[in-house]
Amino acid sequence: MQLSGLKELHKDMRRNGVTRTQFQYRHNQVAFDVLFFTDGSPYKLLFGAIGEKCCFVVNVKPGYSIDPFLQPKSAYNDLCRVLGIEYDPKNPFSTAKFFRHFAEAVPHTITTTKEPKTPLNIQANLSDEGDKIFFSHWRNNGDSSHVTGANLEKTQKAFGSEIANFCHERNISSCWTVTEKRKPE
Numbered sequence: 001m002q003l004s005g006l007k008e009l010h011k012d013m014r015r016n017g018v019t020r021t022q023f024q025y026r027h028n029q030v031a032f033d034v035l036f037f038t039d040g041s042p043y044k045l046l047f048g049a050i051g052e053k054c055c056f057v058v059n060v061k062p063g064y065s066i067d068p069f070l071q072p073k074s075a076y077n078d079l080c081r082v083l084g085i086e087y088d089p090k091n092p093f094s095t096a097k098f099f100r101h102f103a104e105a106v107p108h109t110i111t112t113t114k115e116p117k118t119p120l121n122i123q124a125n126l127s128d129e130g131d132k133i134f135f136s137h138w139r140n141n142g143d144s145s146h147v148t149g150a151n152l153e154k155t156q157k158a159f160g161s162e163i164a165n166f167c168h169e170r171n172i173s174s175c176w177t178v179t180e181k182r183k184p185e
Helices: 004-015 075-083 095-105 149-159 161-170
Strands: 020-027 030-037 043-049 055-060 134-140 172-177
Touching (some): 004 095, 020 095
């Protein structure tokens, strides 16, 4: 499956000298914080459903094509849950349909020439009170800071070791809040 919008986005990333960019994508009423990594091979997309415990990684092959399979494998069920899709053997949920919709929504330009930080348009309400159990966004730590062991442990508990290892390798922190997501505007 071809994601031609990523080609245009990657051109703009190269033009601005960045190897990672962050944007948000909405599918139905669920907002996803997405990081696009071009600093390794294959390129990667990291999705996190805002206000939910659902995230997954997708490999982007040369030519900006993907196999519409989610990593880790448990992410398929998590995605169905957050999208409110119940199993129907006559009409099973297709990740290909999800990614076709995503392909149409990929921005063609980055929003800043800096490496990605927290996007402002849709995020879970942030609060320092109580247990932070709802995913809010990804933080690309860049060279200025490092993902902590405690954050990687929380990421592992929520999303599994495959995602925690990915975040460790890429120096990405998962950010959390005590309140459920607010509705996209």
